[in-house]
Amino acid sequence: MAPPGDAPVLDVRGLSVRFRMRGGRFIRAVTDAHFTLAAGERLALVGESGCGKSVLASALLGLLPENAETAGSAVLSGGTDLLAADERTLARSIRGRKVGLVPQSPAAHLTPVRTVRSQLEETVRELLRTPRAALRQTAEEAAERASFPADHLDRHPHELSGGLAQRAATALALIGDAPLLLADEPTTGLDRDLVERTVDELARHTGDSRALLMITHDLAAAERIADRIAVMYAGRIVEIADAEDFFGARGPRHPYARGLLDALPERNFTPIPGMPPELGALPEGCAFAARCTRVSEKCRVQPQFEDAVACHHVSLDAPEALEAEHA
Structure with missing residues (x-):
């Protein structure tokens, strides 16, 4: 309480x-x-x-x-x-601004035909009203907050492991600094090591x-x-x-x-x-x-x-x- x-x-x-x-x-x-x-x-x-x-x-x-x-x-x-x-x-x-969602199936939540970078930049522009000139840097900072590797930003969702797809979804959820983070079955389909890393990441935020x-x-x-x-x-x-x-x-x-x-x-x-x-x-x-x-x-x-x-x-x-x- x-x-x-x-x-x-x-x-x-x-x-x-x-x-x-x-x-x-x-x-x-x-x-x-x-x-x-x-x-x-x-x-x-x-x-x-x-x-x-x-x-x-x-x-x-x-x-x-x-x-x-x-x-x-x-x-x-x-x-x-x-x-x-x-x-x-x-x-x-509300969505993104006051309630951030970490979904059950991050691969399905991410747009399959767009890179992680482009999806982060779009969310940064929408939620933070970031100027175009600062989009790239702000998106990279958002990825870093969720420990998503910079050298994977230009990959598409199907090119990511389950753990990295989850980190990409977490990065998107954190962009708006929402006071409530809602994680719906965020460890489904992950092996035990990735489960522990995922929940530790959520705890950190x-x-x-x-x-x-x-x-x-x-x-x-x-x-x-x-x-x-x-x-x-x-x-x-x-x-x-x-x-x-x-x-x-x-x-x-x-x-x-x-x-x-x-x-x-x-x-x-x-x-x-x-x-x-x-x-x-x-x-x-x-x-x-x-x-x-x-x-x-x-x-x-x-x-x-x-x-x-x-x-x-x-x-x-x-x-x-x-x-x-x-x-």
């Missing part, structure tokens, strides 16, 4: 997204998401594929399809509600005035970079915790979050049984109940997000409660 008295870079309240389908059916992709992000903070939003993480990111950028309906608010420092802003405002004032929201299913990458962890399941955020607690001795408090950690090869390597529910056919009550070892009659009712976790049985984490449970 943002320190007391400081306005957060991003304040999300009740963010929900549903898609209107044929026949009047709706798919609830994100439901009632709440979180804040302070300047200098790095928050990792984690969960299995298909849980709604990237839909949430698209909602923040105003990039949802026409059949999407949103509710709630997502307010940037300065007062702009991203969910209420029109396309003109988003295109001219999260300074006192910039916050990072990283969406990922890679818990090792999240552990390496995040100050806080938000866990999403079936469209809902079910736990938010300090990363030190989440990955440390205390561990996660929600059974699903615990299952994610236990499935890692370096931990118990025990997969969570069953499959997540389809977002178009969510059950009543807790969506994780069918896969949970703690399920009870209480789980027929959707748990409230209280004390940073949404679970009826979170009180059982207390030692005295666990002792009573097994007596």
